[in-house]
Amino acid sequence: MKGRDILKGMVNSAAPASAEQPHSPPAPHKPAGAVRAMNLSLGRLGEQAAAAKGLREAMAAGDKVVELDPSFIEIAFIQDRIPLDTDPAQEHLTNSIRDTGQQVPILVRPHPLQEGRYQAAYGHRRLRAAASLGLPVRAIVRKLTDEEVILAQGQENGPRVDLSFIERALFAHRMDTHGFDRDTIAKALSVDKPELSRLLQVAEGVASDIILAIGPAPKIGRPRWLAFAERLKVSGAGKRLGKELQSEEFNQADTNLRFERLWKAMAEPAEKKAKQTEAIRTKKGLLLASLEHGARGSKIAVNSPEFARFLSERMPALVSEFEQETAANS
Structure with a gap:
């Protein structure tokens, strides 16, 4: 008998039949390539080990695994994860439960305010997967205080997929x-x-x-987030940030790239070089024109109509002289 079958036997022996709806047997798995098969096998091994550990702890505590309707279960009163519009990990878990069934039970407590309902302590991904598949969710029901709920959430996130730095910061x-x-x-x-x-x-x-607009940003660690918080204090950074948050490019980017886009948007703009103005005067000091040099070029502002006419008449000759001198220097 395979290890998976032994594990399922342990779960079934510990779980009474659900009074709400029967648990349909998992659909047979159809391999779709060597790579996918290998990934699924590795995933099952990890889930089986976690399931065995969870079951041992549950049995030692006298808990039983039951099947509950997901619609009767609310999420924890303090969320620890930042939801994503597109979550590959959630999709993978949903496919795994569709193919092989739910291997690891979630932990719930009787709802503190509503009789007949429950509140999840951990296992929200499995809860969403079961709900999307229209399946009952396997759960351990335990009376827990608010403090015990958050401690259970923390312990669950330790051995599994770690929360990103910003998820832990927001949870804290x-x-x-x-x-x-x-x-x-x-x-x-x-x-x-x-x-x-x-x-x-x-x-x-x-x-x-x-934070919620950026998302979990798993590739962004503590140093970058600390620097982000400091950069946000700079005058004008918030305004530049708000403009980027509303851009289509930001909304279409993945969570890590969203952080990078906001980081760059908050950077102080390069200081504009002061414009240099050169006065053109007669020997007696009379201002004829001003020659202004800037980052984008230079321009001349003529104050004297006579000087303007003088320049206009001699401009072709000046251009020709300029071309000859440029050619000679080349």
């Missing part, structure tokens, strides 16, 4: 705003106090709407 800020003390927040994120201070420094220095 949301917990801080909710009233959790610094020790609890640090424990939930598995960070020390100095790192927690840096997370909060960024989340407090960059408005939430800007």
Whole structure:
């Protein structure tokens, strides 16, 4: 018997039949190429190991895995991830659950305010996948306090796909705003106090709407975000940022490129070189014209009508002299 079958047997033996709707057997997997098959196999191995660990812990705690209707489950009261319009990881998970079934149960608690409903502590991706597929979601139901919920969220994100720096910063800020003390927040994120201070420094220095507009930006680490928060303090940076946020190019870019676009947009514009003005006067000091030199060229402003007429009459000869001198110098 394969390891996957043994694992499924463990889950089925621990889970009573759902009273809400039966769990349909997973559709047979149809290989679509050697690469895809290998990736799916590796993904299954990881999920099976996580499932076995989760089941051992659940059984040790006396918990049972049940099947629930996703429509009766709300997301956690503090979100830890920044949603994306297009999420390849979510799509991959949904396909995996469609092909092989849900291997790892989610953790929920009875809703603190609404009887008969639940609130997810972790496993939001699996919850969304099950809902999109029209399947019941396998879950462990446990009575949890608010503090236990956020600690469970933190522990779940540790061994799995890590939150990006800005997701952890926003999660820390949301917990801080909710009233959790610094020790609890640090424990939930598995960070020390100095790192927690840096997370909060960024989340407090960059408005939430800007963070959400950028997205999780997994390739952007702590140094860049700290510098981003500092650059945002520069006078005029916010105005330049707002213009970029509304651009079509920004909205079409991926999350990492969005950060880069805002970073460049906030850069102070190059200082304009001061224009140099050269006065053209007679020997007696009478101003005839002004020759202005700027970054885009030079221009002459003539004050004397007589001098203007003089230049106009002699302009062909001046141009010819200029051409001869240029040719000679070449």
